[in-house]
Amino acid sequence: MRWSKPLSALALATMLAGCESIFGSGDEEPITRLPRALTQSEQELIVASNRFGFNLLREVSARDTSSNIFLSPLSASMALGMTMNGASGETFSAMRSTLGFGTMEPAAINAAYRSLIDLLLGLDRNVDMRLANSIWVDQQFPLHPAFVESSLQHFDARVTALDFGNPASVKTINAWVDQGTNGKIKTILEQIDPEIVMYLINAVYFKGSWTQEFDPARTSPAPFHRADGSQHPVQMMFMRDAEVRSVMNDQVQMVDLAYGRGAFSMTLVLPPNAQPLRQWAAGVTDEKWQGWIAQLHDGKLDVSLPRFRLEYDEVLNNTLKAMGMATAFDDVAADFSGMSPRGADLFIAEVKQKTFIEVNEKGTEAAAATSVGTGVTSAPPTFRADRPFLAAIRERHSGTILFVGLIGDPRSP
Structure with missing residues (x-):
């Protein structure tokens, strides 16, 4: 058997409503259209992400009998999109198909992620919308400079080498998640498995007051x-x-x-x-x-x-395999050679999502983090x-x- 190292993908999503408003006075003009037309690639990315989201919800619902299921398809798509950026061959094709991208070229996918991030973040100053990406790699594990550069350019990702054998690394990663979700998700890791060499994480945070509040x-x-x-x-x-x-x-x-x-x-x-x-x-x-x-x-x-509040977390491995991404989880067949000189020995070990939602009279606050760990009149x-x-x-x-x-x-x- 060949030597292999797993990757880990984690997803955290938090939605919170009912907080005190921290935004504008509410008397500004409503936003009735986007500040610019969407590019063809952006339109295809949004369709792909939404299609992936409903497929993901359907598959999770079929496996999880919990009363409540709450997911962030955008967060999962971005974390897996970063991971796909280092995939090659059949692994790339399977991930691209599962994420709903059809035959889109990698350059178009990356450019669409970049411009969509910028569009969403700057759209409404009365809504606190944040997206953050990060890659955490064992300091002993090499990455291709091109993969690092693409992660920085297209996902605005923080790329950090840590000593995965040092327990302090867990605290460092969890602190980033805590900050990225504005304190709504405190931890994504309890420990680092000795076989894990990389975590790819996306965090989404949303906070908005209702335009018309409930009394x-x-x-x-x-x-x-x-x-x-x-x-x-x-x-x-x-x-x-x-x-x-x-x-x-x-x-x-x-x-x-x-x-x-x-x-x-x-x-x-x-x-x-x-x-x-x-x-x-x-x-x-x-x-x-x-x-x-x-x-x-x-x-x-x-x-x-x-008015409600709930938390949800789910390991998405079997769900994503059923959706067509099994190759990426296969320690023999997976190919992440675009990520590292040792990328042919990498495979995804875990994709996990954690979510939180609270809804009340004032509005909604939401956060999501997705981590991909590679281990390698009338009434x-x-x-x-x-x-x-x-x-x-x-x-x-x-x-x-x-x-x-x-x-x-x-x-x-």
């Missing part, structure tokens, strides 16, 4: 009807005659709640006819999602949404989320999905 005086106890027929008491927030974008028909009930000046929003979806959330969500594709988004229209709506209609629902945080004008999840049992803070 805390209207929040009251209400039952939440879980999938098994039981009920769980929640603190139900309420807005009357909210001016929101929505679509309410026999196919879907969807409402779009804006943050800040309106570039970002939380999109909430209830399955039609009280269908079981998991069963319904298994059929949600990016194409269906875009069709529903296209139907959103302005109007007044009574909106009820639980208005009502939207009432008192049963399992899908929640997504997205940039409205580009369509980029930052977070998406299935909420089956919200716990009130």
Whole structure:
């Protein structure tokens, strides 16, 4: 058997809502379009990331029976995108296909990641949106200068060599994660496995106040009807005659709640006819999602949404293998020769995502980190989320999905 070293990929995502507003006065002009047109590569990247996100949600949901699933497809895509930048041959092709990029060339993918990062970060000064990437490598393990340069240029990644045999390295990496998620995710590592030689990590943080806040005086106890027929008491927030974008028909009930000046929003979806959330969500594709988004229209709506907080973490190895990326996890077949002179001996050992979300009357704060470790008039209609629902945080004008999840049992803070 050949000598091999594993890589590790970790993903952390945190969404927090209900914090005190730290942004502008709210009287600035709403953002009704992007500051520039998206390039063809950016459009393809966003479609790929969203498609990957719904496929990821479907596969995780099929494997995890937890009441709640909350993921950051953007964070996972970026961490794996950095890793793919060092992949070659069949490993690259499998990763590119799984991430939804089709036949896009590496240069176009990298350029699209770079420009999308810049676009999202500078879009709305009333929303705190952060993206950070890092690569942590054992100081004894060599990297190709071209891989390091590409990581810096296209992902703005911090590349750091550490002594992986020193326990202080764990503290160093965790401190970066803690800072990158604004303290919402304290740790991603408990220890460094002796076989691991590299971690590739993405962190996403989001904090936004609702454009129209819920009135805390209207929040009251209400039952939440879980999938098994039981009920769980929640603190139900309420807005009357909210001016929101929505679509309410026999196919879907969807409402779009804006943050800040309106570039970002939380999109909430209830399955039609009280269908079981998991069963319904298994059929949600990016194409269906875009069709529903296209139907959103302005109007007044009574909106009820639980105030909740939850944490989620999941190792995504088996999910990604099932999605077509098995080669990258194979200690014999994997080829990361674009990453290191010893890249033919590298394989992905673990891809992990951790998430946190808290939602209340003020707004939403979210953070995500993904690490790839290589080892080697009349009464208005009502939207009432008192049963399992899908929640997504997205940039409205580009369509980029930052977070998406299935909420089956919200716990009130």
